[in-house]
Amino acid sequence: MxxxxxxxxxxxxxxxxxxxxxxxxxxxxxxxxxxxxxxxxxxxxxxxxxxxxxxxxxxxxxxxxxxxxxxxxxxxxxxxxxxxxxxxxxxxxxxxxxxxxxxxxxxxxxxxxxxxxxxxxxxxxxxxxxxxxxxxxxxxxxxGGAEKRAEGYFITDACIGCGSCAAVCPQNCILTERIPYVIEREHCLHCGNCLTACPVGAVERRAHTVPGTAVLRRTE
Structure with missing residues (x-):
């Protein structure tokens, strides 16, 4: 859309x-x-x-x-x-x-x-x-020309592939096939479990910088 x-x-x-x-x-x-x-x-x-x-x-x-x-x-x-x-x-x-x-x-x-x-x-x-x-x-x-910026949680190169983040992800949206792991941001709840669980601080939260949000849950 x-x-x-x-x-x-x-x-x-x-x-x-x-x-x-x-x-x-x-x-x-x-x-x-x-x-x-x-x-x-x-x-x-x-x-x-x-x-x-x-x-x-x-x-x-x-x-x-x-x-x-x-x-x-x-x-x-x-x-x-x-x-x-x-x-x-x-x-x-x-x-x-x-x-x-x-x-x-x-x-x-x-x-x-x-x-x-x-x-x-x-x-x-x-x-x-x-x-x-x-x-x-x-x-x-x-x-209206507003700048689009990425937001949410990201896994950096500091990832050691321990699996701690994936174990606590409620949506199973962390890909573990390679290191660093990758968060599928289109499926992320932004709950922050991965950030808390990571033992080496490899997960970063990037602040929302665009003036606006919209949430859509279908009626189907």
Missing amino acids: TAKSYLEYIVREIHTTIVATVDDEGLPVTAAIDMMAADEHGLYFLTAKGKGFYDRLVKRQYLALTALKGEDTMSCVAVSVRGKVRELGNERIPELFELNPYMKKIYPTEESMQALTVFQIYEGSGECFDLSKKPIERTSFTF
């Missing part, structure tokens, strides 16, 4: 997300926000200019969101995205109302719609995390 496909999935299949922003005291604040459109340039949503959410978006120009769909952990879809946001104004409001006709029940008149403005999440990254498969599958993507 492309980045555009993941963003469209959020809009089409989940729609309502929980968005986190940061207030003036540096504390997180959440709000339920519908993602109303998506394209190759990002995600689009509306908010009223009188809300504290609007103020936080304008000040911070950054958000994180999570969306859930499904009946239980092992079958649900959870998508999380972090990225930069910018205000686009009201030009696209008619288009978003056409795509989301329920909005006309909330803001029924042209006068009431004047409170609204459009925001775009225009740069960020994501990660697809499918727990319905065994082993799990993890893929990542970026959009």
Whole structure:
């Protein structure tokens, strides 16, 4: 799947997300926000200019969101995205109302719609995390020109091939055919067992550097 496909999935299949922003005291604040459109340039949503959410978006120009769909952990879809946001104004409001006709029940008149403005999440990254498969599958993507960096756990040349890491891996995703061992990062849970178990410090954790994550668990 492309980045555009993941963003469209959020809009089409989940729609309502929980968005986190940061207030003036540096504390997180959440709000339920519908993602109303998506394209190759990002995600689009509306908010009223009188809300504290609007103020936080304008000040911070950054958000994180999570969306859930499904009946239980092992079958649900959870998508999380972090990225930069910018205000686009009201030009696209008619288009978003056409795509989301329920909005006309909330803001029924042209006068009431004047409170609204459009925001775009225009740069960020994501990660697809499918727990319905065994082993799990993890893929990542970026959009809007965000730099994609590797993250997670890696085994260095210091590996002595003792097997301690493989013995504690819950997904059996460490390849031991040759030394140094190799972690299949697309199946890794990021639990950290390998890092703790390695007697020679051959496992390294590389920090997440791209602004965004997305997690996907299929409903099939």
